[in-house]
Amino acid sequence: MASIDKGLMTGFNSTHHLSSNGQGSDLQTIKEEQLQYITFTIGREEYGVDIMVVREIKAWSETTHLPNTPEFMRGVLNLRGLIVPIFDLRCRFSMGLTEATKMHVVIIVQVGKRLVGILVDTVSDIISVGKSAIQEIPRMDRNIDDEYLSGLVTIEERMVALLDVELLFNEKAIETGVAFGETAVALK
């Protein structure tokens, strides 16, 4: 898989600041503030993640498993000398463990100061979305935990759920995930 370098990203994002009160969902309307997302699939579902938090996209390679961590924590990867934890998003959304092959993709995202990787099936597109085109998540949809979603958009008849990685990997989530690691006091 190609890795998206930063220059490219800034290029994509050059329309970002041309914000005004434009109408409609026309993606080409530069008047409206445009947000860009990288979309990827897990099974038949399509998700998007803000392009600004994506650091790199790479093919799946064998990870080193960390002991006593939750199932969706797929271990750690050597990213040019950095140790990066990889999370299985399918498993995280309780759709079972991903049978990772070389065709699977890891998206490295920046969450706060940390780098984490998310394991997905494929990366499909880079989309530009006007702010107004993002719909709120209908409260009915409980297929996945909507705490991690920032909205929904429709792209060519497809529905893309926009992920908020900050929420997905907030400190607490990471901590609970590895609570084993904490050699904390508590003899509770």
Place this chain on the structure above:
Amino acid sequence: MPQDFDLDQFKTTYFEECQELLDSAEEHLGELQSNFADVDVEVLHAIFRCVHSIKGGAGAFNFTELVNFSHVFETLLDRLRDGHISLNQDMTETLLQATDVLSNLVQCAKDQKAVDLNDWQDIIKKLEAFTNAQDEVSNETLLDIETIEQPKEVYNKTAEEEEEQGWGLFIDDVNEEPLSTIEDVICDETRPCYKILFVPEIHLLRFANEPLLLVRELKSLGDCIVQVGTDRMPSLKEMKSDEAYLSWTFILHTDRSLQDIEEVFEFVVDDCELAITQIIDDAEVHPEKNIKKKKTAKKEKTAKKEKTSKAVKIQDTTKDDVASITAEPKPTTPDQVTHSKKPDKENTDQAASAGTLTKVSSIRVDLDRVDKLVNMVGELVITQAMLKQQSEDLANDAGHIMAQGFEDLSGYTRELQESVMAIRMQPVKSVFARMPRLVRELSSKLNKKIDLITAGEMTEVDKTVIEQLMDPLTHMIRNSVDHGIETEEERFQSGKPERAQIHLNAEHRSGRIQIEIIDDGKGIDRERVLQKAIEKGIIPEKHDLLDEEIDNLIFAPGFSTADIVTDVSGRGVGMDVVKRNILNLGGRISVFSKPGHGTRFLMSLPLTLAVLDGMIIQCGVEKYIIPLTSVMETINPIKEELNTMVNGSVVVSVRGEYIRLVHLHRLFNVKGAVDNPSNGLVVITETERYGLVGILVDELLGQQQVVIKSLEENYDPISGISAATILGNGKVGLILDVDGLAEMEHGGDRNRLGNLKQQVLMTGEQAHGIDR
């Protein structure tokens, strides 16, 4: 000095230096305080120089308050080192306080905050009181700042000089070494005698050269008579502060070679006339035989100058000489002065960045640059290991040829890595040195008599560790002084010596640094700890905690046993913060206490960024690395040597000693591992808290040097894993934390593990949402 430079940049350097100077001053004051009856003049000199340098810089940057205060401070110090005032405890106390004030003032100047000296008026008054107490003492020998500032024939302040007066850093050494008299030198006829003529070019000073340093350097070689030639001195109106007018003739008696003398002038040789001649007859002061003529030396010209020079005999006019030298003020840091004088005595850390003389002992480097270097070398080591592994897969011949090359390469990379790592290493002294004062202050406040005994100050550890060690260590020492050590009466009643002892030790152990704080106080009062813990809901009322576990409750969040919250310690955020700090550093802390006999805190910290020699082991489908430093031996136990204990744990007997087994695969839930110890291997490792433990593994795969990578950077710490590394195949390898494993195996954690499993399940459910 020209004003067309960027002041801010100099300011930054100045503040950095101030910090170092303050630290050093404080350290020296500590020495004074512990031994004020028998004061080492050198120590006083050192303190004086620190304060004086701060004042000097402050003058240049117009920090008026700072100048004023340090001047008062310095004046007292000056009196002290001249021996006109003798030191007493009260005074050292005041001096320490003054250092604090100075530190505050520096901070204010740095933050560009306005300062109100009134806040510190007391200290100033005290300082002045001490200074004036014995003011009547022989003033004629006393040569302090004021004396020098008085206009003399050869010293005439121009406006510029006035401004730079703060930089006139040479004054401080005036009384240090009375110059040798001619008699001294002449009497000593055994050594060869050299005559050195040194006529600086007029622009010498502009290249940051300082003749006084040369004079000093020469004097360090042997006995020296100095004559000053003032024939080039212009009239006062024409005089410029940055031009060198004086010339010198030295008669030097020394054992050292001509080369050594030449070395003194190494940096100025292009900007001066220099003639060094050996005088065969000692009594003869005129040159007879010219041994060496420097390329820039123009002998004829020199000779002429010499004739016309009005030589001033230095031994009669010590003051004048010094004054004449200071008449050519030049911004130079006093560090340079001290270094040139006694370079081996000075802490190398304090070396100034630009030495005009030889023996530059250190340079200031941005830490980022070092880090970058460290990272690059780390990558290099990994890449080299990968290449090596790949070459082994090559066809026989090719692989064989390359093997030798790789062997050399790994030798060099290893050496390179060690050198780079060493840049970041610093002795823990910088932290330890602050503790004596802390103990003294606290103990006098609490009315306890305590001796702090430190050992292993020179143990080196990475700079980042040093920086983060300060807070926890301070806190623990406070804790020991406040809670650990009993009051005098209590000690008397329990028949202990009147003076309590706190030991602070550091040593390298198992590739980590181990720091111990031992006090001979009353130990941990377990009853009270329990009571408090139950009160605060830290543990349930029904419990079956071991003594050791009770002791460790003091690390629990929100725990404080002090009946009265003192201003020394006891806000209840203490030890858990300490523990968290240590954990964040990848370290461990434990406490051992014996009621009535004392408490021992043991901290073990990694020497971060260091390279680690590891043993790679196989456990089921996983590979792990055990630090080689903790590995004692590996055994293949037979069935008879294995015993199961009541609680289900297994011990193996090795030469009559029972060693507890750690079932790695069970702790880590690894599939496919050997479960029966007699079928696998037991790696006997040394732990800090649990003595020897045996780790059950499938097999040993080899030994490799690995670069420690932080797992915590992007993830949270994991029990039993101390760090990660990158193996030869590019995959991440996990380095086992033997102590952590032992702790996991040793019950206690069993329950917790259970709890955590539940937690994870819950997280899973949360993730699944409600539809489950």
